[in-house]
Amino acid sequence: MMSRIRAKDTKPEMAVRRMLHALGYRYVLHDKRLPGKPDLVFPSRRKVVFVHGCFWHGHSCGRGFRPSSNAAFWAAKIDGNRARDRRNVRAIRAMGWRVLSVWECAAQPRKIDALQRRLVAFLES
Numbered sequence: 001m002m003s004r005i006r007a008k009d010t011k012p013e014m015a016v017r018r019m020l021h022a023l024g025y026r027y028v029l030h031d032k033r034l035p036g037k038p039d040l041v042f043p044s045r046r047k048v049v050f051v052h053g054c055f056w057h058g059h060s061c062g063r064g065f066r067p068s069s070n071a072a073f074w075a076a077k078i079d080g081n082r083a084r085d086r087r088n089v090r091a092i093r094a095m096g097w098r099v100l101s102v103w104e105c106a107a108q109p110r111k112i113d114a115l116q117r118r119l120v121a122f123l124e125s
């Protein structure tokens with residue numbers, strides 16, 4: 001199951017991309033010039049959006065469970081991802097950009113309207 005969770009082009013990220021594209025926003029994907037290769041980059045607005053998988057980035061929701069087998073391995077892996085996320089956000093902000101991180105679970109169909117309001121508010125602020 002885990003091997004099928006890919007880092008790029010995940011379903012929640014695609015939902016966010018489709019939504020913002022339909023609203024007329026244009027963005028660069030996975031821009032390597034910025035720390036952490038943010039999922040969506042809005043160069044003229046100097047803003048980036050990360051869409052984090054709840055499992056890999058250790059969200060405090062049901063999807064952010066930690067497997068009980070190999071617990072030490074998963075703790076190191078997920079805590080490492082979280083630490084790297086924080087470093088990336090700090091580094092991007094230090095470059096004068098603004099960052100919004102959204103969780104995969106916020107891109108579920110029943111929550112997508114609220115997510116859309118958050119994204120638009122961020123991009124238009």
Ligand SMILES: [Zn+2]
Binds near residue numbers: 059062103106
């Ligand atoms: Zn979550």
